[in-house]
Amino acid sequence: MNLINKKVTHKLFGTGSVIKHNDSSVEIHFASENKKFIFPDAFDKHLKLHDQADANLLHKIIETREMKQREDEWKKEEELKLQRKNQELRLEHEKLMKSHKLHLESQMVFWCDTEEQHNAFLEWKVFSGVIKSGNNKGKPNKPSRLHQNSAVLLTALDAKMPEKDRRILGVYMVKEDFFGKLCEDGTVPAHSKYRLQLTEQESDQLLSWGYYVAEKSPKKMSWNTGKYRYFDNLWMAQILFEIVSLKSDPKEQELAQQFLQHFCKMNQISKEELPILNRL
Incomplete structure (x- = not known):
């Protein structure tokens, strides 16, 4: 609005006229x-416009500005x-990370159905499934053992093939700051x-039951329920060690080697400890 030459009144300085404003x-x-005065604040406290129409318009401008400031x-x-909440969550997360003790079985072998075989490598994540019974029925399973030292082994079983022929499709370490006990979704x-990710030829050489053994029934190859073990x-x-030897592409082999070294470091494993497994 143009206030040049508009008459105003100030309690101390009396009547005057506007000569400049921005x-x-x-x-x-x-x-x-x-x-000089601050615009438009001075018109809310110290200055009064003589022209009532201009005064009303200016009042609306001041009102809109104050509303924007409050917003x-x-x-x-x-x-x-939100920052304070996130900071509290980070501190809680860091506390849990520091107090975490390695579990001897903190790796996940995951059952990929047909759709998940594609999405797992496209999005590089899996869903642990839902609880089937009890008070928490329908809620997502919480992969509580998974931590920074954990890897997820992706497996699949071709249609009409026996369970013993379940193939390893690929593997990944969990996200750097992942903590299974805090995973709600x-x-x-x-x-x-x-x-x-393994090629089809590589996958055919790595059958998961050559490594994964059910503790209670070591000779029984069955997987009837649940998305993971x-x-x-x-x-x-040991699986990572064999993937290194399977990879022929230099870049993939180098990544597999770095993966193995990182995994062993995170799990406090020396190469001398790697077992020589008898595949079933």
């Missing part, structure tokens, strides 16, 4: 001197609340670097 300041010529302050406060995301850290290290 979005942040206004200059008034009074009888004795010129004075900005509210947003800032909400952002601070059942999603297990992959590490930003350590993730490997936990298994031994050493077995996962």
Whole structure:
């Protein structure tokens, strides 16, 4: 709005007229001197426009500006609340990470159905399934053993093939800051670097039952329910060791080697400990 030459009154300086103004300041010529004021704030407290129509319009501008300021302050406060909440979650997460003790079976072997075989490598994550009974029926399974040292072994069984022919499709370390006990949605995301997909020829040479053994029934190869099983850290290290030897592409072999080294470091495993397994 144009306020040039508009008459105003100030409690101390008396009557004057506007000679300059912009979005942040206004200059008034009074009888004795010129004075600068903050615009439009001064019209809310110190200055009064003589023209009532201009005064009403300016009042709406001030009102809109104050509403915007209150909205900005509210947003800032909400952002601070969110930052504080995230900070609390980070501190809780760091505390749990520091107090975590390695479990001897903190690796996951996952059953990929037909659709999941594609999505697992496209999105590099799996869903742990839902609880089938009890008070928490329908809620996602919480993969509580998984931690920074954990890897997820992706497997599949071709249609009409016996369970003993379940193939290993690939493997990934869990995301760097993943903590299974805090996983509420059942999603297990992959590490930003350590993730490997096998070719069909490589997969045919790595059958999961050559490594994964059911503790209670070591000679029984069955998987009737559930999306995943936990298994031994050493077995996962052995699988990674064999993937290194299977990879012929230099870049993939180098990544597999780095994966193995990282895995062994995270699980405090030396290469001398790797078992020589008798495949079933």
